[in-house]
Amino acid sequence: MDHPEGGTSHPCSHLHIGFHSENRWPVRRVITASAFTMLIAKQYYPQEWEALDSTLGEKFAETLDGILIAERQNCRIIGDDYFAELEERSFHFG
Template identity: 45%
Template sequence: MQRADVTNGIYNTWKMADELGIAEVFSNPAPLPVNEEFRNIIYSSESLYTQTYIAGLSLSHYNILLSDYSYFQFSWESEHCVRYAFYPNPFISGNDDEVKAIKKWRDLVESDFLTHEEFLRLLTDRPPSSGVPMFRYENAPSQRKKFKHPCSHFHIGFHSENRWPLERILTPYAFSLLVFKAYYGLPWIEYGDEEEPEIGNRFERILLNEKSNCPIVPQLLFENVERRTFFFG
């Protein structure tokens, strides 16, 4: 996968977020560079998820911010070496009133009635309440170790050592479509359902088509013996 493929996937993710009615800010259309401050927080064994989420938000270290103030990060290091991450807002439980309150604070920031720091303080003063786990994908051929570190894998939740192997190399758009389907099911159904007997949802059709753009991991990096255990196919 080339850098241009990731850039194209970022644009498609933004367009889909807009179609679902959950787009807020298109911050960076290119793969994100390394941010030392954010990386230090991620790699610290003492960091909590709330601290990591706030760091990314305060540093604007994201490509796309959604209307509930969850955000996407997309990175490209070299050919086929990619990282995609979805950071859900841990300070909301998902009801409309909470989202409206956050949008109101954001509007006050844009009108210079609130500073960015005051906005973050209002947000973090709320008790953590979201049950939505952080969701991350990596394809790292150079780090692959049979059974221990799959080349293509998911991280589900904030625990960094859990790795769920995949048989395919995900495009950034496939990753974001999986997030939208799993975590934004109501707009996915509301705006996607159609009178079509076989599939019945145009977003599902887009996801099926995008899967075909996700190549199978080469045999050298995912051996038959590894395929005999559990993996995402």
């Protein structure tokens, strides 16, 4: 469904939060499988994330947060052809 100002109710890249299938949160990046998996692990399993993180290297780049931030660089930004101006002006994950 198109909106009068050029957006859609079904964004090209989006997340579903919860079980309501019409609940689509626009995302400005294509999230890689690694980034998505790490983000879910960090948000839903924080104790395990911290426990595993303590076994890694001492430099920030060697920590889980450092690895997740580096993986974000692999999540390319969606071009304007696929991310409507209305989606850009509204709430979205960037």
